[in-house]
Amino acid sequence: MSTATYTVTGMTCGHCVAAVTEEVTELPGVMDVQVELETGRLTVSGDATAAEVRAAVEEAGYELAAPA
Numbered sequence: 058m059s060t061a062t063y064t065v066t067g068m069t070c071g072h073c074v075a076a077v078t079e080e081v082t083e084l085p086g087v088m089d090v091q092v093e094l095e096t097g098r099l100t101v102s103g104d105a106t107a108a109e110v111r112a113a114v115e116e117a118g119y120e121l122a123a124p125a
Contacts, residue, residue, distance in 0.1 A: 058088060061107065063099045064122040065092070065114055073119065080113040081105070097122070 065077055074092045077099065081090045086104030093099075099121075101110055111121045 058103055060100060060102045061110070063101070063107075063110060063114075065097045065099050065119050066122045067119040068092075068094055068097060070094070073117075076117040077114055077119060080117040081110060084109050084113055 068074060068077065071094065074094050078090050078092050081087060081099070081101060084103070084105040087101060089100075089102040091098075091100040099110070099114070105113075114121045
């Protein structure tokens with residue numbers, strides 16, 4: 058299991074955080090997801106690839122800016 062940190066752009070409220078958290082949590086192998094609205098920081102613990110995380114964030118309606 059690994060931990061990776063990303064930056065999500067476009068989040069403006071608690072609903073945004075919930076949407077990103079929900080989509081990323083559903084990925085196979087993800088054990089923990091932390092999303093910070095103020096910084097856009099997304100921390101994912103588990104076995105998901107960066108491509109899988111990016112797809113989940115985009116499914117939620119946001120963009121993954123870059124690895125932090």
